Amino acid sequence: MxxxxxxxxxxxxxxxxxxxxxxxxxxxxxxxxxxxxxxxxxxxxxxxxxxxxxxxxxxxxxxxxxxxxxxxxxxxxxxxxxxxxxxxxxxxxxxxxxxxxxxxxxxxxxxxxxxxxxxxxxxxxxxxxxxAGGAAPAPVPPAAPEEDHIYLKVEYQLVRVTLADIVYVEGLKDYVKVHLASAARPLLVLTSLRRLGEKLPSRHFLRIHRSYIVGLGHVQAVARGTVQLRGQTLPVSEGYREAFDQFFNRWK
Missing domain, CATH: 3.40.50.2300 (Response regulator)
Known part of the structure; x- marks a missing residue:
């Protein structure tokens, strides 16, 4: 020793x-x-x-x-x-x-x-x-603070949305629906799912389908082809299977 x-x-x-x-x-x-x-x-x-x-x-x-x-x-x-x-x-x-x-x-x-x-x-x-009376280990330098919110253009105004409140994002043709835990109705935002996905931190959000990005903190259950969050079951498409499997394998 x-x-x-x-x-x-x-x-x-x-x-x-x-x-x-x-x-x-x-x-x-x-x-x-x-x-x-x-x-x-x-x-x-x-x-x-x-x-x-x-x-x-x-x-x-x-x-x-x-x-x-x-x-x-x-x-x-x-x-x-x-x-x-x-x-x-x-x-x-x-x-x-x-x-x-x-x-x-x-x-x-x-x-x-x-x-x-x-x-x-x-x-x-x-x-x-x-x-215990010993020397404290060397401190770790603080990480740069991460923004906990995002601003979304809803109709004619910018709306501040807390990232942890986003359950999932649903892509439409020219809009996205942002489903929130705190609201019964989703926000309708004039942007593409790809552009909004670029603004969402990847360690908190995962794209599982050409039409869906999910907030990982709201996931309640996962299966090979679906994600369940707050009573809503969303499909996982083949093109996003690899990233989803990496997430899924963490819980096996």
Missing amino acids: SVADAVAPPRIRCLAVDDEPLALGMVCAFIEQTPFLELVGQHDSAVAALQAVHAQPAIELLFLDIKMPGLSGLELARVLQNGPRVIFTTAFNHYALEGYKVDALDYLLKPFGYEEFLRAALKARAYFALL
């Missing part, structure tokens, strides 16, 4: 908690591919997570969704004020202030990629290193 190995801190014991299977699977996959984290359990409810924390006092860190039925992630964090530390994962940015009130280590806004996850995990590693 090398000197570096001898002084290396133990891996941080983590619990992943999310009531959405795809989001839970993604967080678990991210934990397992991070060398200094150890996944000791995954749960689809805050109540089950609370029971797990009581049964396994060695759990140190929770990757915790906020909006869950029954006991919410925020309520669980308040109960565990003197227990494991928390990194929140949520699709709703208006919970950020509440997250800081319960002294969360970080706040990941869905849909997020591994780079954002790793930065939050490194923040946790630095915290536990200082807690």
Whole structure:
């Protein structure tokens, strides 16, 4: 064993908690591919997570969704004020202030990629290193902030649309319909699907058909030839099968 190995801190014991299977699977996959984290359990409810924390006092860190039925992630964090530390994962940015009130280590806004996850995990590693009396690992330089919204020309005005609110985009001949989680009716935008797709970040959106781009954070289920999101089932066309299969294989 090398000197570096001898002084290396133990891996941080983590619990992943999310009531959405795809989001839970993604967080678990991210934990397992991070060398200094150890996944000791995954749960689809805050109540089950609370029971797990009581049964396994060695759990140190929770990757915790906020909006869950029954006991919410925020309520669980308040109960565990003197227990494991928390990194929140949520699709709703208006919970950020509440997250800081319960002294969360970080706040990941869905849909997020591994780079954002790793930065939050490194923040946790630095915290536990200082807690143990060791030297904190070298900080990671902050990434340039990514815009969380887009402006769309609707009729005769520019409308600000939050990216996380876009469920899917449907291409018509000369227009696109932008279907939002917060609105019953889609926005009708004078542009092409290709041009709008160039403006949408590829790690949050995926084109699955000549007529559809989907918001990955809203995907509820996938099959070989379809994507289901918010009760709507959309087809995957052959020309976009390869990109879709790469996404699908992450959840196998």
